[in-house]
Amino acid sequence: MDYLIYLTIQSGIFIILAVSLNLINGICGQFSLGHAGFWAVGAYVGAAYSVFAPLPVPDFVNLFIGCGLGFTAAAIAGLAIGVPCLRLRGDYLAIATLGFGEIIRIIIMNMDAVGGPRGFTGIPAWSNFFWVYLWVIITIVFVVNLLRGTHGRAIISIREDEIAAESMGIYTFKYKVMAFAVGAGFAGVAGVLFAHTTQFIHPNSFNFMWSVIILLMIILGGLGSVTGAVVGAVILSILPELLRFFGETVSEWRMVIYSMLLICLMLMRPSGIFGKHELDIKKLLGMKKGDA
Amino acid sequence: MSTPVLETQGITMRFGGLVAVNNFSLQLGATDLVGIIGPNGAGKTTIFNMITGIYTPTEGRVFLDGKDITELRPAHITQSGICRTFQNIRLFKDLSVLDNIRLAGHFRVDYGVMSSIFRTKQYHVEEARLVQEADKLLDIFGLKSKKDHLAKNLPYGEQRRLEIARALATKPKVLLLDEPAAGMNPKETADLTKLIRWVRDEFQIAILLIEHDMSLVMNVCEHIHCVDYGQLIASGGPKDIQSNPKVIEAYLGADAVAETK
Ligand SMILES: Nc1ncnc2c1ncn2[C@@H]1O[C@H](COP(=O)(O)OP(=O)(O)O)[C@@H](O)[C@H]1O
Numbered sequence A: 001m002d003y004l005i006y007l008t009i010q011s012g013i014f015i016i017l018a019v020s021l022n023l024i025n026g027i028c029g030q031f032s033l034g035h036a037g038f039w040a041v042g043a044y045v046g047a048a049y050s051v052f053a054p055l056p057v058p059d060f061v062n063l064f065i066g067c068g069l070g071f072t073a074a075a076i077a078g079l080a081i082g083v084p085c086l087r088l089r090g091d092y093l094a095i096a097t098l099g100f101g102e103i104i105r106i107i108i109m110n111m112d113a114v115g116g117p118r119g120f121t122g123i124p125a126w127s128n129f130f131w132v133y134l135w136v137i138i139t140i141v142f143v144v145n146l147l148r149g150t151h152g153r154a155i156i157s158i159r160e161d162e163i164a165a166e167s168m169g170i171y172t173f174k175y176k177v178m179a180f181a182v183g184a185g186f187a188g189v190a191g192v193l194f195a196h197t198t199q200f201i202h203p204n205s206f207n208f209m210w211s212v213i214i215l216l217m218i219i220l221g222g223l224g225s226v227t228g229a230v231v232g233a234v235i236l237s238i239l240p241e242l243l244r245f246f247g248e249t250v251s252e253w254r255m256v257i258y259s260m261l262l263i264c265l266m267l268m269r270p271s272g273i274f275g276k277h278e279l280d281i282k283k284l285l286g287m288k289k290g291d292a
Numbered sequence B: 001m002s003t004p005v006l007e008t009q010g011i012t013m014r015f016g017g018l019v020a021v022n023n024f025s026l027q028l029g030a031t032d033l034v035g036i037i038g039p040n041g042a043g044k045t046t047i048f049n050m051i052t053g054i055y056t057p058t059e060g061r062v063f064l065d066g067k068d069i070t071e072l073r074p075a076h077i078t079q080s081g082i083c084r085t086f087q088n089i090r091l092f093k094d095l096s097v098l099d100n101i102r103l104a105g106h107f108r109v110d111y112g113v114m115s116s117i118f119r120t121k122q123y124h125v126e127e128a129r130l131v132q133e134a135d136k137l138l139d140i141f142g143l144k145s146k147k148d149h150l151a152k153n154l155p156y157g158e159q160r161r162l163e164i165a166r167a168l169a170t171k172p173k174v175l176l177l178d179e180p181a182a183g184m185n186p187k188e189t190a191d192l193t194k195l196i197r198w199v200r201d202e203f204q205i206a207i208l209l210i211e212h213d214m215s216l217v218m219n220v221c222e223h224i225h226c227v228d229y230g231q232l233i234a235s236g237g238p239k240d241i242q243s244n245p246k247v248i249e250a251y252l253g254a255d256a257v258a259e260t261k
C-alpha cells in the first residue's frame, strides 16, 4: 500500500514536471533540454530552507513557503538562462539549456553546505499525497487558464510562426521568456515536493537523463497538449515499476524499451497520443449521447 | 500634399555584396492605393521587410506620420500602425480562424496574465470584446461560418483573405500586401480587386501592394512604382507605366522593346 502511495506521489511530481516543460517545448515551441536543472534548483533551495531556516510555523505552511521559494529561485534561474539563450534557435537553444542543466548539477556537487557529492540528508518529510496533488491541480489550472486567454494565445502563436506573431504586434521575446520562466518555476516546485518526499537528494538525481525522460513524457503524450503531458507522465512513471515485475534484466533494459516505445510511436502516431488536442469532456459526453 | 502617412527616404539594403534595394524613396498619402511592381528578385519584398522592421535598412530612414520608425522592432511598428501580409502566406496554421484574428487584437487587450489565471471580470469583458470585433471582421470577409476551422484547412483563396483580415484586425493606418493574388484564379483575382478597393474606402487607410499580376495592379492602383535589380526605374499612373519602355524592358527583355518600336 505504501508503495502504491509512493508511486502515485512520484507520478504527481512528474505530472508537474511534464506539464511545465510542455509549456516551454510544446506550447511555446522552444526546445529546452535543461528541465532537470530547474528541478534541482527548486529541490535544493526548498530543502535548504527547511533544513537551515524554517520559520516557527506549522509544517505545511513551511512547505508552502518552500514551494514559493523553489518557484522563485527556479524562475530566476529560468530568466538567467532564458534571456541570453532564447535569442538562439532550435538546436542551439537545446545545446545551451543542456549545458545549463549540467552546470547546475556540477555547482551543487561542489557546494559543501548542501552536502556536495555526499547528497543532502535530513530533509523533513513534509510532503504527502495531498500537497503534491494540490500543486498538480494548481499547475494544470494555471497553464490551462493561461492558454484560454490572450497571453497564452500569444505564447502559442510563437510556436506557430514567430515572424507572423511579431508582425501582428506581439512581443515574441517577452512571451518566450515568460513561458520559460513560468515553466522553470513549476519545475522548481516539483523539486521542493520531491525533496520533501524522498528526504534525501543527490546532484545525480537531476542529471541529464531526467531532462530526456521528461521530454519523452511530453512527446509520448503529444507536444502541446496538457492532457497529453499528464498521460505521458503517468505512463512513464508507472512503466519502470511494471518492468520490475519482469525481473532485474528487463528492468535494466529500461532505456532500450523506452527507445523502442518512442520508435513505435513515431511510426504509428508521430504527433503523440493526443497530438495537440485536449481531452474534452463535453465532446466525450456529446459522443455518448450520439451513440445512445 | 499634407504630410504623408508613410515615407521612405533613400532606403538601401545590402546582403554582403548584393544590393537588394538601392536608395528607394516613396511617399504614401493617408488613403493612397499604390502598387510596386517588378520582376522576380527585384527587391520588392525586401522593401516591405525594411518598412516593417524585419530588416533594418543599411541606409535611409522610414517615417510613419512624420515619426522615425527605422530602428523600431517589428511588433512595435505594427502597434504604431503598419501591418502586412506575406508573399507565402504566414497564418497560424494550427489555430482556428477566430484565434488568428484575435491574436491580431492581442496588443490592445487590457488585462494581465494573473487576470486570465483568476478569470477576473476584466478578462471576460476584454475577451468578449475581442470575439465581437473578430466576428465583425470575419463577417465582412465572408469567413464567419468558418471561424472554428483550423486556418490550414481553408482553401487557398480563403487563406489569403484571412491573412488580409488578420492584418486589418491590428487596425493599421497603412496596409502592406505582398502579392495578394499569387496563386489565385482569374475569378478570385477579380474578387480580390474589388475587395482591396472596398477595404481602402471602408477603412480609410493607405494601401501599398506588391503584385506580379499586371491586370490587378493596373485596375486597382492609382500610382505605381516599378523596380528592377533593387533600383526604382519608373513611377507614375497605370497608363504611363504600361507604356514606359523601361518597364517593358524589365518585364519582357530588351528585344521586346525593339519589336514594339
Ligand atoms: N535575407 C536575405 N539574405 C540574402 N539575400 C536576400 C535576403 N532576402 C532577399 N535577398 C535577395 O534580395 C533580392 C531581392 O529579393 P526580394 O525582395 O525577395 O525580391 P522580390 O520580392 O522582388 O521577388 C534577391 O536577389 C534575394 O535573393
Ligand SMILES: [Mg+2]
Pocket: B044, B045, B046, B087
Ligand atoms: Mg517577393
